[in-house]
Amino acid sequence: MESMKYVIGVDCGGTKTEASAYTITDGELLETTTTGFGNLVVDYSKAVANIRQAVDILLQTLGAGDCQMIVMGIAGIDSGGFKQKMAEEFSYLPVNPVFLNDAQLALYAILKGQDGVVVTAGTGSIMLGLVDNHWYRAGGWGHILGDEGSGFDIAKKAIQHVLHEYDSGEETSAFSKEILTFFDADDVFSLAKKVYQVDKGEIASAAQQIGTLATDYSQAQIILETAGETLAKKTLQLINKAPLAGKPISIGLNGSVIQKNERVLEAFTRYLDNCQLPYDLHKKEASSAKGAYYIYKGEQKL
Amino acid sequence: MESMKYVIGVDCGGTKTEASAYTITDGELLETTTTGFGNLVVDYSKAVANIRQAVDILLQTLGAGDCQMIVMGIAGIDSGGFKQKMAEEFSYLPVNPVFLNDAQLALYAILKGQDGVVVTAGTGSIMLGLVDNHWYRAGGWGHILGDEGSGFDIAKKAIQHVLHEYDSGEETSAFSKEILTFFDADDVFSLAKKVYQVDKGEIASAAQQIGTLATDYSQAQIILETAGETLAKKTLQLINKAPLAGKPISIGLNGSVIQKNERVLEAFTRYLDNCQLPYDLHKKEASSAKGAYYIYKGEQKL
Structure with missing residues (x-):
């Protein structure tokens, strides 16, 4: 052998x-x-x-x-x-x-060496495109400047909703109580403090809980749908920038928020559908590491 | 003697x-x-x-x-x-x-012991109200969750404009070039990095430069006017929460952004005027430290 x-x-x-x-x-x-x-x-x-x-x-x-x-x-x-x-x-x-970078490797793994776009939405978010060996990018500017539609962004929006109720002198809603409980915070002050003290990933982990809360709370639904739409808008921004428009576009999904949160994914595809964009969705089937295999195959072809 | x-x-x-x-x-x-x-x-x-x-x-x-x-x-x-x-x-x-806290002391100094509201907008922002010895607050949740209309927020909006041009595949505008130059950044990547590496006050210091740029660039005008309106909205939120509505309200101005940036202050007062709110503006005449004198006088009265 x-x-x-x-x-x-x-x-x-x-x-x-x-x-x-x-x-x-x-x-x-x-x-x-x-x-x-x-x-x-x-x-x-x-x-x-x-x-x-x-x-x-x-x-x-x-x-x-x-x-x-x-x-x-x-x-x-x-x-x-x-x-x-x-x-x-x-x-x-x-x-x-x-x-x-890790999102580029994920693109090769998900699109199996084809050209297209990958939407990454986990703790942060970034849109990457690969066309004729050229990379294109939108978003991914970190949790202060961007990362729109990411887990951190979803958690931030929920926390801001709690703070908004306080600022407006409204009573704390049942949804806000759930958010306070999730972060083990006694009041709005300790809730806000967490965002500055705790690891970003820990804050972003609330996105999953907000996914669960969407069954009962319209506020959670609104936050998740806005995240999905925001990811779709950034994806369109990238598609219009990269020479991809006009043919069916391979769109890969990467990261827990876009892969596992159904409401985010639904809002994402609904927005693209409304824009009459022809596309194929590619779910992640293997580890990002498999991107190496497709890169090798691509280079051997040349 | x-x-x-x-x-x-x-x-x-x-x-x-x-x-x-x-x-x-x-x-x-x-x-x-x-x-x-x-x-x-x-x-x-x-x-x-x-x-x-x-x-x-x-x-x-x-x-x-x-x-x-x-x-x-x-x-x-x-x-x-x-x-x-x-x-x-x-x-x-x-x-x-x-x-x-420092904003409370400033309120006493600026309102000279009277009840009312103080808008603080420097590196961060917060709205405080004092009515019958009770404190009310809106905003002031830090640069990730809030601080709307602050110097950091103004700088962030300008930086996000530069990033938006990049994400959209547009050419770098003259305004964006000014922002890159101000932050001594070669490209959008080093510009974004600064926000995460440099002191918040240093980022916020761009607000003054954006004030200067407003003479020539409509984008700078929009950012400053939005900041002024945002501060006015948060102030109204506070006024509606504290038992202040219905009588002329003393509004104090604290912090470099609201005190020194004319376009921010103009947008702030225009918004309040459009809401037909009766108010008197109080500019800062002495150091915040003088608040101690008014607190002493108030306590002696009781």
């Missing part, structure tokens, strides 16, 4: 790093391993150590000689100077890794 | 602490001194040391025996447990200090 040639994809996010190896012939998953966070902005040295550990395990298990390509999708890689530094950190590897 | 009895007011802000002594007879300024920042949230120990230094200088100069009252207006004092801790820190003083 021939030796088994493979590629490695590494999805490095804010909470975990997942490295997976796929055969180059048909993208079969050979081996996968998970270590700690791989977000360079959170803690550069720890992130590098976590990424190294994950990759080294795969190389030892499968043999370094058969590794054809390593692709790393890393949160925060676009910030100044990181690509150069990371190339040095990983110069010991048998092949020089390709560095992308 | 009788000894000169006096009160001390201390205005403790994010950049400096100003302590001033006023005669109890007619509020004449006797002595003033300035030390470093007095914001407890920035650095508790340093803030306490700065405040102590300022107060001690006045007491030594004027004699501790004649001090009738000390009032401290401290940014961040409302956060959990600070009042108790501060009472202990300053238990050595000849009189127990009265603790307020």
